[in-house]
Every structure is written in C-alpha cells, then in structure tokens.
Amino acid sequence: MTVTPVSPHAGAKAAAPRRIRKAVFPVAGLGTRFLPATKAMPKEMLTVVDRPVIQHVVDEARAAGIEHFVFVTGRNKSVIEDHFDSQFELEHTLEARGKVKELKALLDDLPGPGQTSFTRQQAPLGLGHAVWCAREIVGDEPFALLLPDMLHHGTTPCLADMIAAYEAHGGNHIAVAPVPEDQTHHYGIVGVEDATAKVSKITSMVEKPPKGTAPSNLHITGRYILEPAIFALIANQERGTGGEIQLTDAMLTLAKTRPFYATRFDGTIYDCGSKTGFLAANVAYAMDRPDIAPILRQDIEAIFKR
Numbered sequence: 001m002t003v004t005p006v007s008p009h010a011g012a013k014a015a016a017p018r019r020i021r022k023a024v025f026p027v028a029g030l031g032t033r034f035l036p037a038t039k040a041m042p043k044e045m046l047t048v049v050d051r052p053v054i055q056h057v058v059d060e061a062r063a064a065g066i067e068h069f070v071f072v073t074g075r076n077k078s079v080i081e082d083h084f085d086s087q088f089e090l091e092h093t094l095e096a097r098g099k100v101k102e103l104k105a106l107l108d109d110l111p112g113p114g115q116t117s118f119t120r121q122q123a124p125l126g127l128g129h130a131v132w133c134a135r136e137i138v139g140d141e142p143f144a145l146l147l148p149d150m151l152h153h154g155t156t157p158c159l160a161d162m163i164a165a166y167e168a169h170g171g172n173h174i175a176v177a178p179v180p181e182d183q184t185h186h187y188g189i190v191g192v193e194d195a196t197a198k199v200s201k202i203t204s205m206v207e208k209p210p211k212g213t214a215p216s217n218l219h220i221t222g223r224y225i226l227e228p229a230i231f232a233l234i235a236n237q238e239r240g241t242g243g244e245i246q247l248t249d250a251m252l253t254l255a256k257t258r259p260f261y262a263t264r265f266d267g268t269i270y271d272c273g274s275k276t277g278f279l280a281a282n283v284a285y286a287m288d289r290p291d292i293a294p295i296l297r298q299d300i301e302a303i304f305k306r
C-alpha cells in the first residue's frame with residue numbers, strides 16, 4: 001500500500017467531544033506464532049509475571065477511566081470470560097484460609113457487575129472485522145480500542161494520555177512511538193505535522209511501507225480512540241492484505257473526512273504476540289516488582305555468565 005495523504009482540511013473540529021466510556025479488546029485471533037502453547041489456551045491468557053497479558057491491558061484501560069470493557073472473543077476463548085468473572089469457590093476458600101491479601105487482590109481486579117460484555121467473532125477475518133463485531137455493544141459513541149498483544153510499559157498509562165488529547169481536540173487518535181529508521185517496513189507508520197510534539201495531527205498513514213518510503217519513523221502501537229463512523233466504513237470494506245478486513249483501510253477512509261491525531265508514547269512497548277517481545281515483557285515487568293527483581297537479576301546474571 002502506498003502512502004495516502006490525509007486532507008489537511010479533513011473534518012472541522014467537533015463540537016464537544018463525548019466522554020470515552022467503552023473500550024474494545026479484540027481477542028479472537030488464533031495466536032499461531034505461539035503454537036503449541038495457544039492450541040487450547042488463548043494467547044491473551046499467557047502470563048507476564050503473574051497476570052495474564054489481557055489483565056495488564058484491562059488495567060491500563062481502568063486507569064484511564066474506562067467503565068465498560070467489550071471483549072471480542074472466538075472459539076476456545078471462554079477462559080477469558082471466566083477470568084473476568086467472580087470465582088465463588090476460590091474466593092470462599094481464600095476467605096476460609098485467612099488469605100485476606102490474595103482475596104482482596106482478586107476482587108480489586110474484577111470489573112463491576114454489568115461492566116463487561118463479550119461478543120463473538122465467528123471467524124478470524126482480521127482486526128477490522130473483529131472491531132466491527134463490537135458495533136452493537138459500542139453503539140453510537142466514540143470508543144477506545146486496545147490490542148492486547150501490545151503492552152505499553154511506562155509511567156503514565158498510554159490510554160490516559162490519549163483520552164486527554166481526545167478531550168482537547170476531539171476526532172480520532174492513534175498512539176505512536178518511534179522505531180529505528182531501518183525497521184519502518186515492519187510496521188504501520190503515520191506521518192505527522194510535528195514529529196517532536198506529544199500530540200500532533202496525522203497527515204498520512206501507511207501499512208508496512210517499502211524501505212525508504214516511510215513518512216516518518218512513528219509506528220502505530222495498538223491503542224486507538226475511534227469515532228463510531230468507523231463501523232459503517234468497516235462494513236463496506238473490501239478484503240485487504242491476506243484476505244482479511246483491515247482496520248487501517250477503514251481508518252484511511254475515515255481520515256478523508258475526519259481529523260486523526262497521534263499521541264506519542266514515551267515508555268517501552270512490548271509486542272507480546274512475538275516470542276521475544278513476550279519474554280522481554282516478562283523480564284521488564286518482573287524488574288518492577290520488589291518481591292521478584294533481586295532474585296531474578298541474580299538468576300539472569302548467572303545465565304549470561306554460563
């Protein structure tokens with residue numbers, strides 16, 4: 001796909017941005033890069049230290065003030081629904097054994113009654129299609145979209161920064177972060193008005209640009225705030241790369257009439273859909289934990305001395 005310029009006149013600033021209450025988590029993918037681990041276990045339930053990857057991403061959304069969590073699931077994913085439900089027997093047993101701290105931690109992680117919805121993507125037809133499957137639950141309001149593979153490790157939750165940018169500018173928002181110039185062909189890349197600004201208007205978007213053609217080195221990191229008009233555009237979308245319905249194609253169409261902004265994420269991003277990203281995330285998150293870090297450091301140093 002070539003670089004598609006987004007009209008500088010695209011969409012006048014919206015009246016008053018509506019509050020972002022809902023977040024969509026597409027978790028229906030097959031996770032083929034993690035087979036055989038993902039044959040019976042969803043990749044979103046693989047653990048980074050002692051929390052499933054999906055829990056880390058839900059934590060980020062909760063920290064940003066999200067009130068309703070919409071999961072687009074598929075076959076073999078029902079354990080995700082169980083994870084976000086209360087487990088009476090377990091809770092009762094922890095209470096009976098006086099494990100107050102563990103019980104409190106479990107209950108603190110639980111979204112409130114009625115705050116979760118689960119819908120099915122019956123076939124893994126791509127990210128765009130997964131997002132479209134959430135249309136009835138999201139309804140006619142702007143929403144956040146978080147790809148659970150991508151862990152954003154930093155001091156401020158990425159989505160909180162994006163919601164602040166949305167409240168200031170309205171429109172649509174994409175989180176971005178720099179990658180080495182010679183790696184841009186592996187990523188979705190955006191061009192922006194000001195590459196050094198925390199928030200900048202997006203001027204172009206391109207999926208995996210051929211070497212030397214990228215409009216910048218800012219890649220799309222898997223966090224979005226989208227206006228509900230995206231759903232109708234996805235519905236009319238032709239199948240793109242790999243026969244899948246791509247989200248980027250629908251975003252490019254939306255960008256012709258509505259503004260898109262990039263919010264730079266200043267922390268480190270771990271792609272937990274890849275083995276090395278997943279392993280690195282485990283080390284990074286473990287190093288944040290005073291109960292684990294000192295021993296793990298010794299163990300890792302011993303491995304590197306071998």
Ligand code: UTP
Binds near residue numbers: 123127
């Ligand atoms: P990925 O392409 O990284 O996930 O999609 P995948 O297809 O499960 O992974 P591999 O390449 O086979 O190992 C990013 C996110 O979008 C979801 C995935 O579950 C993942 O969280 N997704 C992807 C869907 O929900 N439906 C799809 O059709 C495709």
